[in-house]
Amino acid sequence: MKNEKLILKWLNGDLTPEELEAFKKTEDYKAYAKIADFSKELKSELLDTEQSYQDLEKRLQSVKKEPKVIKPNFGWVRYAAAAVVAVLISTWFFLGSDGIDTKTGFGEIAQTQLPDDSEVILNAGSSLTINEKNWDTGNRKVNLNGEAFFKVTKGKKFTVHTSAGDVQVLGTQFNVKERDSYFEVHCYEGRVSVTRATDSLILEPGERYRFLNGTGEKITGLTDAKPAWLDKESLFDAVPLELVFEEMQRQFDIEIEASAVDTRQLYSGGFSNTDLQLALQSVCIPLNLSYEIKDAVVKISPDAP
Amino acid sequence: MKNSDSENLCKEPTYKAFYTSYVQGAKNFALYKCGDEAQALDLTQEAFVKIWQNCADINLSKAKTYLFTTINNLFLNAVKHQKVMLNYEKNNTKENRSFQDPEYILEEKEFKAKLSDAIANLTEAQREVFLMNRIDGKKYREIAETLDLSVKAVEKRMSQALASLREQIPNI
Numbered sequence: 001m002k003n004e005k006l007i008l009k010w011l012n013g014d015l016t017p018e019e020l021e022a023f024k025k026t027e028d029y030k031a032y033a034k035i036a037d038f039s040k041e042l043k044s045e046l047l048d049t050e051q052s053y054q055d056l057e058k059r060l061q062s063v064k065k066e067p068k069v070i071k072p073n074f075g076w077v078r079y080a081a082a083a084v085v086a087v088l089i090s091t092w093f094f095l096g097s098d099g100i101d102t103k104t105g106f107g108e109i110a111q112t113q114l115p116d117d118s119e120v121i122l123n124a125g126s127s128l129t130i131n132e133k134n135w136d137t138g139n140r141k142v143n144l145n146g147e148a149f150f151k152v153t154k155g156k157k158f159t160v161h162t163s164a165g166d167v168q169v170l171g172t173q174f175n176v177k178e179r180d181s182y183f184e185v186h187c188y189e190g191r192v193s194v195t196r197a198t199d200s201l202i203l204e205p206g207e208r209y210r211f212l213n214g215t216g217e218k219i220t221g222l223t224d225a226k227p228a229w230l231d232k233e234s235l236f237d238a239v240p241l242e243l244v245f246e247e248m249q250r251q252f253d254i255e256i257e258a259s260a261v262d263t264r265q266l267y268s269g270g271f272s273n274t275d276l277q278l279a280l281q282s283v284c285i286p287l288n289l290s291y292e293i294k295d296a297v298v299k300i301s302p303d304a305p
Numbered sequence: 306m307k308n309s310d311s312e313n314l315c316k317e318p319t320y321k322a323f324y325t326s327y328v329q330g331a332k333n334f335a336l337y338k339c340g341d342e343a344q345a346l347d348l349t350q351e352a353f354v355k356i357w358q359n360c361a362d363i364n365l366s367k368a369k370t371y372l373f374t375t376i377n378n379l380f381l382n383a384v385k386h387q388k389v390m391l392n393y394e395k396n397n398t399k400e401n402r403s404f405q406d407p408e409y410i411l412e413e414k415e416f417k418a419k420l421s422d423a424i425a426n427l428t429e430a431q432r433e434v435f436l437m438n439r440i441d442g443k444k445y446r447e448i449a450e451t452l453d454l455s456v457k458a459v460e461k462r463m464s465q466a467l468a469s470l471r472e473q474i475p476n477i
Binding site: 004007008011012013028031032034035036038039040041042043044045046047049052053055056059060063117 | 321324325328329332333336342346350351353354355357358391392393394416417420421424435436438439440441444445460463464467470471474
C-alpha cells in the first residue's frame with residue numbers, strides 16, 4: 001500500500017495540519033476518505049447501561065442461587081463440543097440434606113445450571129443433587145437419580161454418582177440415565193469413564209455401556225448425536241418391556257397395568273413423549289398387545305387370538 | 306494470587322463501575338465478531354457473569370483484557386460463524402450530503418452496499434480492529450491494550466483491512 005505510514009497516522013488522527021494538507025493532495029486520498037467516512041456510519045446500537053446492568057443482575061442471581069427450573073433451552077445442545085453420555089437406573093438412594101436439589105415430576109423436563117456454569121437437562125421423573133460446599137475444593141460431584149444430559153465446563157474432575165455406578169468426565173457433555181436393574185451410559189462426544197462396582201471402562205464417542213440383569217455390555221458404532229428424549233422421543237434397543245412401560249409412566253404421568261402380559265420380553269423401538277395414543281400404539285402393535293385408557297390408568301392385555 | 310486492595314471487583318460498586326465503563330465497547334466488539342446485536346449483548350453479559358464469578362482472581366488492571374478475551378472465547382465456542390453485515394445509521398448526519406441529486410444518492414447507496422459487503426469479507430481480526438477504530442473511534446494504542454496485542458500488530462491489521470477494502474471496491 002502506498003503511503004501506508006501516512007494513512008495509518010491519518011486514521012489514528014495523528015497527522016499534523018501540514019501532513020494532512022499534503023495527504024489530501026495524494027491521488028488515493030478521495031478513495032480512502034470515502035471508505036473511512038462511510039464505515040464510520042455503520043451502526044452499533046447504544047446500550048442503556050443501567051437497564052442492561054439490571055438484566056445482568058438477574059442473570060447473576062440465577063447463577064449464584066439455587067438453580068431454578070426454567071424452560072428448557074436446547075440451544076447449546078447444537079454446539080455440543082465435548083462429550084455426551086446417557087445413564088439410567090432408579091432407587092431413591094441419595095437426597096443430600098444441604099445440597100442443591102433439582103427435581104422433575106412426571107412429564108416434565110427441566111434445565112438447571114451448576115455453580116461452575118455446567119448445564120444439565122433433566123428428563124422426566126429425575127432428581128439431581130449437589131453439595132455446593134464441596135465445589136470450591138475442586139470436587140465436582142453430582143448425585144443423579146434418573147436421566148440427565150450434561151454439558152460440563154472445562155475444569156477439574158467431574159463425577160456423576162448414581163446408585164449403579166459412577167461416570168467421570170473432564171470438561172464435556174454427557175447424558176446419564178439410571179433405572180431399577182438398568183444402567184446405561186452413552187458417550188456422544190469426548191471421553192467418559194464409567195465405574196461400576198470394581199469394574200471401570202472408558203467410552204469413546206458412539207459407544208454405549210449398558211448394565212442389565214446383572215451383565216454389562218459395550219455397544220460400539222452408534223451414530224446418534226444426542227439423546228432422543230431431547231427431541232421428545234424415547235428410544236429402546238432390546239430392553240425389557242417392563243422398563244419401556246416404566247418410562248411411559250414417567251413421560252405421561254399415567255399408571256400402566258400390565259400384569260396380564262409378559263413384561264420380560266424385549267422391545268426395540270421408540271415412542272413419542274408428547275402423544276400418549278401414538279406412544280401406546282408404537283409399543284403395543286408390534287408386540288400384539290392391546291390397550292385401554294381409563295382416566296390416568298392404562299390397561300395392557302394380549303390381543304385376542 | 307488474590308486481590309487484597311480496596312479496588313476489588315468482588316465489591317459491587319467497583320464491579321458496577323467497571324461494567325458501566327466497558328459494556329458498550331465490549332458489546333460493540335462482540336457485534337463486530339458476530340454481526341447480531343442480540344447475540345452480541347448476550348455474549349457480553351455472559352462474559353461479565355464470568356468476571357463476577359472469578360472476581361477474586363482477576364486484577365482490576367487486567368479486567369478489561371480479560372473481558373475482551375472472554376468474549377472472544379465465548380464467541381469461538383458458541384456462535385455459529387456467519388457473515389457479519391452491519392447496517393448504516395438511518396439519519397445521515399453529514400449536512401453537506403442532504404441536497405444531492407438522485408444520481409449521487411444512488412451512487413452513494415451502491416457504495417455503501419459494496420463497502421458493508423467488503424467489510425463482511427475481511428478476516429475477523431481485521432474487521433474488529435478496523436471497526437473499533439472507525440465506529441468506536443479508538444486509537445491504536447487503546448485497541449492494542451484492550452485486545453492484548455502490540456500496537457504494531459494493530460497497525461498491521463488496519464493496513465491489511467484498508468488494502469483489502471480498497472481492492473474489493475476498485476472504482477471509488
